Amino acid sequence: QQRAAGLVRALRHGNAEQRERFLLPVLRGELATSFAFTDAREGPRTTATREDDRFRVTGVKSFVTDGPAADLLLTVARVVDAAGGSQGTAVFVIPRAAAGVTLRRTLATLDGALHGEFELRDVRVPAADMIGEVGQGLPRALEDIAATRLRLSATACGAARWTLDW
Numbered sequence: 001q002q003r004a005a006g007l008v009r010a011l012r013h014g015n016a017e018q019r020e021r022f023l024l025p026v027l028r029g030e031l032a033t034s035f036a037f038t039d040a041r042e043g044p045r046t047t048a049t050r051e052d053d054r055f056r057v058t059g060v061k062s063f064v065t066d067g068p069a070a071d072l073l074l075t076v077a078r079v080v081d082a083a084g085g086s087q088g089t090a091v092f093v094i095p096r097a098a099a100g101v102t103l104r105r106t107l108a109t110l111d112g113a114l115h116g117e118f119e120l121r122d123v124r125v126p127a128a129d130m131i132g133e134v135g136q137g138l139p140r141a142l143e144d145i146a147a148t149r150l151r152l153s154a155t156a157c158g159a160a161r162w163t164l165d166w
Helices: 002-012 014-028 137-165
Strands: 033-036 047-051 054-065 072-080 086-095 101-106 113-128
Touching: 033 054, 033 101, 047 086, 054 072, 054 086
Parallel strands: 033 072, 047 072
Antiparallel strands: 047 054, 054 113, 072 086, 101 113
16 A cells, blocks of 8 residues: 555656546556666666657666556656767656566565566657656655655554554
8 A cells, every 4th residue: 555655646746648547547446556666786777768759668677566466667767868868867657568568577575575577678658658757757756765665664663662562
């Protein structure tokens, strides 16, 4: 539930058409989302190259919580121009079933959560599926991560306090 709240916050930054296509189906339970934030240590870093009215996204995302069960991957990528110059970061909504998206492996952590490692190989993403604008990706992602971590730490402290009192 807490992870889903962060994704809903990310999707609410979309325009009215994006909220209709993505946010409402998530709220109705028709689609599941995951946040693809962390690039795999061995790379390559995730980039999105603008090509007319779409982007070509390439990279490897690791520790995508609940990724194996997701329908949509909210993916942070560094946007580059055709010459490779950086233009900032952005968040893209990528259907897990899109051509070029591959679940490379599933990871289980001590808390029982399942995470996925995804390879994105020349995934074509319409510009209409970018949440916000180029340059807003990392700040929005960190905003959502900070809120989630704060909520999780408060929950952990409360559980520890209850345990000590008990």
